[in-house]
Amino acid sequence: MNKKLIICALITFISLPNLADDETTLSGAELINNNCARCHNSRPVREFSISEWRVIMPHMREKAHLTGSEVKAILEFMEIASSPAQPVEVTLAKSLTVNPRDVLTRYGCQGCHQVQGAGGTLGPSLDNVISEKGRAFFLRKVKEPQFNNSSSAMPQMPITDDELEALAEFLSSI
Structure with missing residues (x-):
């Protein structure tokens, strides 16, 4: 089980673009944020194709006072950002994917219902709901x-x- 989890994590890590280690990618994102976004707000990278950006950017270089290496960094970032993400199939056991206590918290169940003596009293206690009403009733x-x-x-x-x-x-287990 742990071996599968490690393999899935490695596959995910390898398939993602490594933005943290690529100085030009990070500076490209910063350059867009600090220069381009001033006039163009936050326009989508996919607004134009990479070929079109390669024509547009040199013209904008002069107006934005960007160096050649800064334009190159922006174009490299846009190329990475506009490339489609590679799907990675990861299958985890249900016990690893969902924590029932997190579900209780996320949906505020204990605002109205008690679970193991803690929670509200507006609704019935959930401690015996499945043993008394049945699993099908609870799910529905x-x-x-x-x-x-x-x-x-x-x-x-x-x-x-x-x-x-x-x-x-x-x-069911409590």
């Missing part, structure tokens, strides 16, 4: 809070299936 209630009670105050949250599964697994 979170996805469709008013399905069994149209006046339920519980809001519909944008919870992902993985987050919901992790939360259900956690609540």
Whole structure:
């Protein structure tokens, strides 16, 4: 498991452009921010193709008082920034991807519900909800809070299936 995680991390690291070590890339980004953006606001790099930028930049060099190496740094940065990201497929075990306590915090569940004695009292405690109502009820209630009670105050949250599964697994274990 750890070996797979290390391999995935290495693949991700290798496939990303190494911006931190490339002085021209960093200075290109700074040059755009400190010079070009003054007049042109934050225009998208993909507004023009790299070929078009290569024609535009020398003309702007004089107006912006840029050196040849600064123009080169800007063009190199634009080339990197406009190139499409290379997709990297990473598969992690569910236990590594979602922490159920983070889910409780992210969606503010304990503002209304108690979990292990901590939280609000507006809604029912979640400690025994799965053992008493069943997993299917819990999953549906979170996805469709008013399905069994149209006046339920519980809001519909944008919870992902993985987050919901992790939360259900956690609540089943307490």
